[in-house]
Amino acid sequence: MARLNTPAAPRPRTPITGESNASGSTHNGGAGYLRDEKSELFLGAVSNLNENTAYESAEVRADRLRPLIARVALSDPRWVVEFVAWLRGSANLRSVAVLVAAEAAHSRLEAGSAGHTRQIVRSPLQRADEPGEFLAYWVSRFGRNVPKPVKRGIADAARDLYSERSWLKWRGRGDAGSISMLDVLNLTHPKPKDGRQSQLFAQIVAHGYNREAELGSELSVLRARETFSKLTASQIRTAISADAQKLADAGLTHEALAGFVGKLEAPDWEALIPTMGYMALRMNLSRIVEAGVSSKTIHLVSKRLADPDEVARSRQMPVQFLAAYRNAPIQFHWPLEQAMNHSLERVPALPGRTLILVDRSGSMWNSLSERGTLNRADAAAVFGSALALRAEDATLVEFGTKSNEVKFRKSGSVLHMSTHEFGNLGGTNTRDAVQRWFDGHDRVINLTDEQSGGWGFYAKDPYEGIVPEKTPVFTWNLAGYQHGEVATGKHRHTFGGLSDIGFDLIRPIESGFIAGWPWEQTP
Secondary structure, three states, rough: OOOOOOOOOOOOOOOOOOOOOOEEEEEEEEEEEEOOHHHHHHHHHHHHOOOOOOOOOHHHHHHHHHHHHHHHHOOHHHHHHHHHHHHHOOOOOHHHHHHHHHHHHHHHHHHHOOOOOOHHHOOOOOOHHHHHHHHHHHHHHOOOOOOHHHHHHHHHHHHHOOOOHHHHHHHHHHOOOOHHHHHHHHHHHOOOOHHHHHHHHHHHHHOOOOOOOOOOOOHHHHHHHHHHHHHHHHHHHHHHHHHOHHHHHHOHHHHHHHHHOOOOOOOHHHHHHHHHHHHHHHHHHHHHHHOOHHHHHHHHHHHOOHHHHHHHHHOOOOOHHHHHHHHHHHHHHHHHHHHHHHHHOOOOOOEEEEEEEOOOHHHHHEEOOOOOEEEEEHHHHHHHHHHHHHHOOOEEEEEOEEEOOOOOOOOOOOOHHHHHHHOOOOOOOOOHHHHOOOOOOOOOEEEOOOEEEOOOOHOOOOOOOOOOOOOOEEEEHHHHHHHOOOOOOOEEEEOOOOOOOOHHHHHHOOOEEOOOHHHHHOO
């Protein structure tokens, strides 16, 4: 006879957890639910581009996150190491990764906790200018006394990241900042990994102190660059037209070449494009066309933009392709649409009926970056459009104070929909949108900053009494404020961030899968 007292099926859940009863309010006056420390830290960091949001300045947010970082760093340092590495790597967020690592390292040192500090410091440093940025943050926050574990973590990064090409690319930014590459060498004393790097370190020191120094025999890239520096603009153009490989040999980026020859012309771009970095290519599409490059070159650019491997390696956020689309010449619109689709590869084709809510309230419209025009409303529109186009049967709704259904064709374009089909809808009346549009759907997905309004009856959890408890609700948090609008429950799941990481967990969670943190998922 089969056993009757068998274990219950595992409860589907995500790692973002919090209160089941509201203890506070959202910034807009609605019922506010706190999360546990790791959840609040994760959501606050993963949507953080170090810019002001509608309800928090960058500094206020940093002040809110710092005590969370300190407590988690002491209770679970391994989690912090993995989180920071993922934040800088897969999520591609630089500034907040440095902030989390520096604050975590400081809290452990202050508490006298041994171990993990060196790894925490090393984990967010993945580009040659970042050891200097970490040191600059440390000095501004904690003074010029840099403890040994911090020095060693930074020295590890400098040893791994400092090369001839990276020095040529990033020395200008370092020299202009408060901490240069020379300062990093002087403060942390990294041990060169070979003779070539030893010669490079000597060159960095000589350059920093304005000393004349003969280039080491192994510094072939610096020697090639020195050769270029002695040529006229005409001679440089003649040289690269004969052999474009000379650009790569000398580590010449488009910025560096423009510094030698002035405004780049069509032959210059045609020599550069085969080896340009993906982000540089995406950001210079208008200049490339304006220079009058050949149709063959336009085809090459289009092919590179749409290449799935290049998109994956570039780790560009989906909204960055939207920015490119809005500014690019029309011949690149289709390749950018393909690139956008590749960047959204984790967005699933959901079966059954799906209600997709896209928050277009006023608090979603703050710019994501100081120099950019994109905002959280754009990110919500991108993800909502992609989900709707791929779903079997989707009801796509934009909401604010009021709500509207967004009509679309299954053959539609994410970039076109995100640009032309959504509006600015004022306040955040999530509950009204749920009440108006939920009609027995199999799931609800809400792309939002979770700052519901507090208008009488609407001050409660926006799904309570409308969406059955057994119907999954997936909240995609795009802002990371302290209080969210949704109570923790068996079928209430929260994700967050500005990339597609996590969308691929919707179907497994519906099937009873217990999801861990993003870095714990099997590729």
